[in-house]
Amino acid sequence: MAKLQFMNARLWRFMIESIEKVIAEGVFVLDKNGLKLRAIDPSKIMMVDLYYPKEAFSTYNIEEEATLAVNFEDIIRIFRRALKNDTLELDFNDSHIYISLQGKGIRNFKLPQIQLPYEKLPEPKVGFTVHAKMMSSIFSDIIRDIELTGSSVTFTAKQDKLYLSSLGDIEEAEVELSTEKQNLIELDVESEDSTSYSVIYLSNMVKAAKVAESVTIHYSEDAPLKADLEYIGGGRLTFYVSPLIT
């Protein structure tokens, strides 16, 4: 029986809420270094890559390597019950998963492990030319602003500024970001590239971004966008999104 404990159950709740928007089922791999999940949505437009080092867990008892196959629609229903200050305890064997949310009360849930083969996915090979690091709250706010007006968003980099714009039927939105205005922590522009993405995929990340420490966006001309969400204890949730090519 493998056993994991994590101090902040709500952090997992929000990460899983975002992951569930991309994939219905997935296989976590747990080895001596930590927990990993890499999966792609059926239309192969968005990819999720999660890594949480074992040091971030208060308990991490895994004998050699273990896999945990879950249906995200099922487990998110349980994780949504995670309250502030709840601790997460997770035990599993080949057939079942036991989730325990421990705070003011102890709530135990048991559900079957699903049968799902583990397929190792490669990482997309992309040379990024624009890198922008920001506070996670800024990222969530921008996406919410852009969602109002259109379904695609264009990232345009200038020497010291990054513009996100969206063109709706009648409305337009533009967000200007720079280190000078302090809404970016870092901006590195190797080439002044401009690429568009579907907002719906960026929206999928908002929940997970809410509980992240920072968000770093990487992209280049007509290439996928990579968003690195950094978490407390060295956890990282990366999303890749395919570009829109006109």
Next chain:
Amino acid sequence: MGVNLRELIASEAKKEVDLRDLKGRIIALDAYNMLYQFLAAIRQPDGTPLMDREGRITSHLSGLFYRTINMVEEGIKPVYVFDGSPPEMKKAEIEKRLEAKLEATRKYREAVETRDIESMRKYAQATARLTSEMVEEAKLLLKAMGIPYIQAPQEGEAQAAYIARKGDAWASGSQDYDSILFGAPRLVRNLGITGRRKLPGKDVYIDIKPEIIELNLLLRALDLSREQLILIGILLGTDYNPGGLKGVGSKTALKLVKTLGGIDEIIEYIEARTEVDVRKIFDYFMNPVVTDDYDILWSQPDEKSIYKILVETHDFNPTRVEKAVERLRKAYRENLKARVTSLDRWFG
């Protein structure tokens, strides 16, 4: 209609998905199959199809218009493939279908006399007939909508499978399984009926989702070659040998093909027990008459032409049509003109 492989589709080979999971995918739709589905499904409770002021049926146009818009809104890139002239060996099947429709028409009239609404609906659906006028109108509507269509020289399903095999489409789309036998790497079912649907004869509603069937996974699950799968189809009955071999169901067919193993042995076995030219049918599935003469390009919807066909000619509600055209224009701009590529390109 079509070969019935339903019982043989192993659960590993099929996957139920949401429309949005097909985003960015080009799907070669069997146009006749879709239009028949619309004709059968889009009806009033007593089975009367939608009609314009002059009594002309418009169910097929309504389905084609609104269903296609739903698909492109979700990012699916449809291309419709129309049947050409049927191959000679389909004659028996076509006669059989005509007879069935005449029988349904007779039963429909009976139901009308007894005011049996449930039966009226059931038999009215079975009488659904697609005239060449209706087909031409469907093509005009697609053209106005900016959605491409391809004219197959013979079977639409064969052409759709060919397009998918060449990689010009991601999958074929139909309710029938024939395109799998024609070699389509993937078949998407339920695209014309996705959503909440009433079960026939019952007051029960179910949620229908698109279903993807993968040829490779199917062959692997059944441990068969495509040639063997075609022969199973022939044993069960195809459009070219309706009914198949008497008394042979899915299980027996699978067992027979595995026991006999070789293609020639299986063909000989079936030929000894039926009148039809099994070799000819087999060859047709392997090498159907198809064309390379097609373009798959989406274009800006032509509002005036859509309005003319639907509102001016066929009395569709102008407000509904205008709203739908608005959705189509937006979907064209976002999903058809702009291309969402898949991450595949960067996995190199």
